[in-house]
Every structure is written in C-alpha cells, then in structure tokens.
Amino acid sequence: MFENWKELLGTLRQSSGKLGNTNPKVLDAYRGLNAALGTNGALDAKTRELIALAVAVTTRCDGCISSHAAAAVKAGATEAEVSDALGTAIALNAGAAYVYSLHAMEAFQQNASA
Structure with missing residues (x-):
C-alpha cells in the first residue's frame, strides 16, 4: 500500500x-473558494469530484487525492x-510532457546556436 489515505485525510x-x-x-x-464550487449548477458533485481527482493526480498532491x-x-x-477520469489524467500528463519536451528542445537549440 502506498499510503493510508483515510489517515492522511x-x-x-x-x-x-x-x-x-x-x-x-x-x-x-x-x-470560500470551495464553497463556491458548483453554485452555478452546470456540473453535479460526482463530475466535479472526478475532475478534482484527475487534477490531483496531475498536480501530484497526496492530500488532494x-x-x-x-x-x-x-x-x-x-x-x-474513477478509472476513466484517471485515464484522462494519464493522457494529459503524457501530452503535457510532450509539449514541454518541445519547449526544452527549442531552449536547447536556441542555446546551441548562440
């Protein structure tokens, strides 16, 4: 087991x-920020929590998880x-790593040509 999540909470x-x-x-x-969540009624509580859990993974926040x-x-x-939401987080992290790899390559190339 990675963590005792109930104890951590x-x-x-x-x-x-x-x-x-x-x-x-x-x-x-x-x-106050947390209390304001969902007040416009566009997303239900379950959808908000699935999004929040996926974001918690992408930000690597054990407390948030x-x-x-x-x-x-x-x-x-x-x-x-939950598995589907986490799959989205995994895909997004891979995408973010790809995009930031492009940034890193550009930074390297700019420095190499100077």
Whole structure:
C-alpha cells in the first residue's frame, strides 16, 4: 500500500486548524473558494469530484487525492468512472510532457546556436 489515505485525510483536517489559527484570512478565502464550487449548477458533485481527482493526480498532491477520493465515493462515483477520469489524467500528463519536451528542445537549440 502506498499510503493510508483515510489517515492522511484525518491528519490534514486536524492540521488545517493550525494554519487557520495563524492565518485565518487565507483559510477563510480557501473555504470560500470551495464553497463556491458548483453554485452555478452546470456540473453535479460526482463530475466535479472526478475532475478534482484527475487534477490531483496531475498536480501530484497526496492530500488532494485523499480528499477528493473520499468525496468521489460520497458523491456516488464508481470505480469505473474513477478509472476513466484517471485515464484522462494519464493522457494529459503524457501530452503535457510532450509539449514541454518541445519547449526544452527549442531552449536547447536556441542555446546551441548562440
């Protein structure tokens, strides 16, 4: 097992109070951002959590993975839906690596010709 995801989520929730005590405006703003999600009604909670889980993978955020995996379960996502969302994240990361490889080649070529 890579991680105890339920334990990590509990630790994150307990630790967030520490930051909130020293920087309450940031924590309030973060909570406000999360509270605003879905208020226009265009996406249901399950779809938002599937997107969030895929983004969590692409940003390599274990805390985000823990949080959004739990929220996806709560929103009724199936393992097949999660697998499809993660497949999209994998494909996007490959695409991003390709595009940034082109940037790296261009940077190399510009430096080599100088």
